[in-house]
Amino acid sequence: MRPLSQLPLEAARSVRVVLTDIDDTVTSEGMLTAEAYAALERLHRAGFIVIPVTGRPAGWCDHIARMWPVDAVVGENGAFFFRYDRKQRKMRQRFWASPEEFKRNRARLEAIEKEVLATVPGCALASDQAYRVADLAIDFCEDVPALPEAEVDRIVAIFERAGAQAKVSSIHVNGWFGDYNKLSMAKVLLAEVFGLDWEQARNAVVYAGDSPNDEPMFEAFPLSVGVANIQAFAHRLAHKPAYITAGHSGTGFAELADLLLRARRE
Template identity: 85%
Template sequence: MKPLSELSLDSARALRVVLTDIDDTVTTEGMLTASAYGALEQLHRAGFIVIPVTGRPAGWCDHIARMWPVDAVVGENGAFFFRYDRERKKMQQRFWASPEELKRNRLKLDAIEAEVLGTVAGTALASDQAYRMADLAIDFCEDVPALPEAEVDRIVSIFERAGAQAKVSSIHVNGWFGDYNKLSMAKTLLADVFGIGWDEARASVIYAGDSPNDEPMFAAFPMSVGVANIRAFAHRLTHKPAYITNGHSGDGFAELADLLLRARHR
């Protein structure tokens, strides 16, 4: 991971899409700071296509798509995208699974939930689980005392034994049934809504993240950035981001935004 300062303004000038994780990438210790939110708004006003790509739930994503200075949002690790048309006052939604598949998957996730909570001491459902449509989120440090890494791995193994995918974020283990992730839905959104094919995306998109569930994005985009706190997860990553910020969390995201804005205005 090279320091972000080594990304030249000439290279950054070709970028026009900013995809970013939210938790501990835009937020800082669970808070959305003024500087990080201001960075989102400045990027949006400068003409960048700004899209959060998050593990957070559908209920949150409806709010984000409507009220944040963003062009769309990918949620629940790729289960869907939401895009709010402000002129028409209409929400566009695209889900990976059909309503019937979501119902069947929920029954299987309920069984996993019972096993995890019954066998891994100290875990809890994520506080935002009630607002989720496609996945199961197990809290290992957001609203509970932090679990040892070995216990986080136990949670992952329970999901995987049941045939589910499981990804570790900075706060949750998210699990789901389906052959999608952050990258697959981001590619669908870019192509179907913004007309950006994959070859163009690799040249014009930058992705910012902080944890193992961002790894598909780090592997896919040559221009990828980890905020400084990703160092805590570096040993879990086969594919690391190309660059790393000096600042942690939202300060790191603001650092990235500043570089992109300087390149745009140069």
């Protein structure tokens, strides 16, 4: 991971789309700071396509798509995207699976939930679980004392034994049934809404993240950036981001925004 300061301005000038994780990438210690929100707004006003790609639930993503300075949002690690048309005042929703499939999978996830909560002391159901449509989120450090890494791995193993996917974020283990992830739905969104095929997207996108569930994006995009706190997860990543910011969390994201805006000006 090279310092972000080494990213050539010529490469930064090619960026049209900013994809970014939210938790501990845009937010800092659970808070959306004025600095980070202003960075999103400055990018959006400058004409960048700005898209959060998050593990957060559908209920939160409806709010984000409507009220944040963004062009769309991918949620629940790729289960859907939401795009709000401000002129027509209509929300476009695109889901990876049918409502019937999500419903069938919910029963399987409930069985996993019971096993995890019964066998991994100290974890909890994520406080935002009620607003989810597709996945199960287990909290290991957001609203509970941080669990040791071995216990986080136990949670992942329970999901995987049941045949589910499981990804570790900076706060939750998210698990789901289905052959999607952040990258697959981001590809659908970029193609269907913004007319970018995969080769165009690879050369026009920068992705910012901070944890293992961002790994498919780090691998896919040559211009990938980790905020400084990704160092805590570096040992879990086979595919690391190409660059790393000096600042942590939202401050690091603002650092990336400053570089992109400077490249465009110059």
